[in-house]
Amino acid sequence: MLGFFGDVTLFLKFDTVCIDNHVFKLHYKATVIILVIASLLVTGNQYIGDPIDCMCDGIPGGIIDTYCWIHSTFSIPERFVGKQGIDVAFPGVAPIEVDGKEPRYHKYYQWVCFVLMLQAAFCFAPRFVWKGVEDGKIKMLVQDMTDPDYVVNAEKRKDRINLIVKYFREFRGGHAAYSFKFFTCELFNLIIIISQIFFMDRFLGYEFSEYGLDVLGYTELDPRERPDPMAVVFPKITKCTFRKYGASGSIEKYDALCVLPLNIINEKIYTFLWFWFIIVASVTGLYMLYRVFIILGAGLRVALIQSRTGRGLPREKLEDILNEKTLNILQKNGDFFLLHLVTKNLDEMTNKELLEAIHLDLYPATSIENKDVDGSNGISTTSV
Template identity: 45%
Template sequence: TYCWIHTTFSIENAWKKTVGHEVPYPGVDKATNEEKRVYHAYYQWVCFVLFFQAAFFYIPRYLWKAYEGGLIAKLTGNLNTPLGSDTNRIKLLTKYLKVYENRHDHLYYFYSFMEILNLVNVLVQMMIMNRFLGGEFTSYGWDVLNFTEWDWSVRYDPMIKVFPRLTKCTFHRYGSSGDVQKHDAMCILPINILNEKIYVILWFWFYMVAIISTITIIYRLTTLLFRSVRVSRTKAHCS
């Protein structure tokens, strides 16, 4: 419990040592002053970070819904269903668009801004996650994919490196004579079995969202700059 609360650490040079011969577990070895330690404190904050990430992903949608106020739903109604595609509603919508032509440009620009905000949001979150996990998130998913192709002599699970299940901990306590003694212990982190899977999924999800958002913004800029593209896309949707 003490180790879990006050963070644990791994020995960097012990990651590639042979388990069972040189070390008992990847990242666990004799701790000396010369050995570089990698401290793990993130696991205490994972649930909070995931909550705030979900909240920030929802912000662009909330802003858009609050800004347009349900206008799009009122205009289209049930026109996307066979039963709702009646001639009168289509005529009313056509008349409305003619009367209020160029009066809703602000909706288009705001929607485009929300798409840009989506991309900025996911990129910033990826940078934050990379810092949160000690610089390991950027290549985390790629390392997991390439895991089976690594040389068996130096092979170690990249998920265990980022989310170790067994770490070291140093604490002090009074000995039998009343002197302060230093104890070197090992700490089991079973929660990391779940964390490693969550962040593999997040890695692929973040990159997929970033790619789709980038393509969407390029498409949006194309329709904004080239009138012929706008006309052709409108005809395609109406046909």
């Protein structure tokens, strides 16, 4: 099993430089890993055996197995309710009734592994796009600053801080497009996860939208009173009709009984996916609402950056840096977003020194006046 899933562990590695957030990682790491593992499970014959085994008198097993796998199997909707062995042989298994409902055909199972991989690709797409448009900007700014040598070596740390200060001064107000691209990728994460819920519902014959609730509700009722939702969507025993010409040239019809071991895995995968996608969509939706508050709330942006300094930096200095009156709201959010990503990759002490240096560079007169009042001796004094 470790060898079978060995390549999946590559997704567990985290980048040395963080360019997104935990909610973003829910999509391109956690969800992608779950979907890839699910796809590998349904293709692993060592766990489920043959995906289909059919029994039909007069027809060789290999032929009927291949035929029913390609052309689908079916169940009888009226026979999902009842006590097995008394009312029905198996849930959904019965002769086709002339005046009954149309049989429910099952064609999805041969596509499950491909669909799960396609879903994983869609979940990873926003990360792929963002990494391309981000183009290593944050890595260029904070490169090697997480190493212990930079933490203890004040001279090296000062040189790197001065580089970030120079960059921020020259490109101040120019990160609106940078932040907008990231916010767009976040929005695409939400759109993709919601779209996949509807896609899976369509893929499973419009049975997925309430699948998780039906599974929970079924455990509290008598099985004879309502059909098992897992047996309805993922039946383990189905039927298949095979036709061929007889000796006299007339068409002979054969009724085959098929076992689908693959659905033992499918029912559990999609039960988990139902809850997982609902949770991820809800968390992402709430985070997008939180993102709106950040965009509109200047005080919230200041508080977030201040939390990265251990609250060792006066709030007034951060307000000077983040709320420059000559910049519009998009430019302010762009500068905040860049600083937020930079400070996420540094320790509190370095963040405090960095922001002090930025304030000194942008407002030298104010910083010197504050130094005379409080007698502070930060990296800004060395820079002067």
